[in-house]
Amino acid sequence: MSLPLDAKIVLGAFTVSGIVHLVKPEVFKPLIPRQLPAHREIIVASGVAELVCAAGLALPATRRWAGYASAALLVGVFPGNVKMALDARRRGTPARQAATVARLPLQLPLIRGALRAGR
Numbered sequence: 001m002s003l004p005l006d007a008k009i010v011l012g013a014f015t016v017s018g019i020v021h022l023v024k025p026e027v028f029k030p031l032i033p034r035q036l037p038a039h040r041e042i043i044v045a046s047g048v049a050e051l052v053c054a055a056g057l058a059l060p061a062t063r064r065w066a067g068y069a070s071a072a073l074l075v076g077v078f079p080g081n082v083k084m085a086l087d088a089r090r091r092g093t094p095a096r097q098a099a100t101v102a103r104l105p106l107q108l109p110l111i112r113g114a115l116r117a118g119r
Helices: 005-023 025-031 039-058 060-091 094-118
Strands: none
Touching: 005 025, 005 039, 005 060, 005 094, 025 039, 025 060, 039 060, 039 094, 060 094
16 A cells, blocks of 8 residues: 555655754754753654654555554644744744744644554
């Protein structure tokens, strides 16, 4: 069975994002609440998780667990995306405010695509 388009988008997004997590982890620092320890380690671990999910989505034998793991990961990082949007609202440029808010509803089709891949 071929991977649906929305699941391919998740695979691509996780691949790119996972690489950026590892190469430029500072990009994701605004998503991590100050109260959590080991910000860099959390960022690197989530990047590795995205790459593992992307690899799992690419292989038919592992697609089921990878689809559900990808959906769970997207749900898990959603609070960080909300935090970043709220922070941008308080002290970001209008362009940053718009970008961080626009990113929030994009999580829903990504979650749907991940779940479709898991079926």
